[in-house]
Amino acid sequence: MDAREERIVNAAKTLLSRFGEKKMTMDTVANSVGLSRSALYHYxxxxKNLVLATHKYLHTRNRNRIEQALKxxxxxxxxxxxxxxxxxxxLFELAESSDDKTWYEESNYPAVRDLLSETETAYAAQLQTRLELLGIKSSEAQVTTRLLTMFGRGARESASxxxxxxxxxxxxxxRLFKNPLAN
Structure with a gap:
């Protein structure tokens, strides 16, 4: 992604968080980055392609940060x-900076929904792989991964x-790793 595309994607992120997917328009994106509409369509x-690129950019950067931290x-x-x-x-920061609290987790576009699903699957795989490297059996690592993702979502959605x-x-x-309730 070149610098201009990155500027466009960052503008789209800001506008998606403000207006949501349905209300964000290519005109508002073009205006916010100082391009004509036709120039924006060049990129x-x-x-749909811009929304997909925005999601891909954000979620890939986060996945790479997680991968680096695990390494x-x-x-x-x-x-x-x-x-x-x-x-x-x-995800909490995206929600806190947004008027539309779901734009980064939901989409009307099938390609974006597929990307979001792939992102969740990749995150779960990162966790499960790490748990298995810690010596946890695969079946237990899978359950623990589900618990971690459910707990993380619940904590995020309820935190003020x-x-x-x-x-x-x-x-x-x-507490999950101390496992005080196990026999």
Whole structure:
């Protein structure tokens, strides 16, 4: 992605967060980056393509951050917490900066929905792989991954601040790994 495309995608992110997918127009994006509508269409053939590129850019950057954090943690449990914190903070920040609270998780475009589903699957795979590297059996790692993703979503949706989200995630993930209720 070149610098101009990145500028367009960042403008689209801002406008998607303000207006949502339905109300954001190519005209508003073009105006916000100082391009004519026809020049914008040179970079993105349709609104769908721009929305898809915006999601891909944001979610790929977050997935890469998670991957880097996991590599740097050398197969230690804190890597799992770091991955969950990165993912949920990313989504929390998108929600907090948005008037449309669902634009980054839902779409009317099938290609965007597919990308969002692939993103969730990739995140779950990152967690499950890390758990297996920690010595957790595959079947247990799969269940633990589901628990972590459900807990992360619940903590994010119920937190009133980033600090509350981080505290909840640290406590919850810590308790999950201490496993005090196991026989």
């Amino acid at each position: 993105f053939a349709s609104k 740097e943690s050398d197969n230690k449990r804190p890597g799992v917490l770091k991955a969950v914190l990165l993912r949920e903070n990313f 601040s980033k600090e509350e989200l981080v505290a909840s995630l640290k406590t919850g993930v810590g």
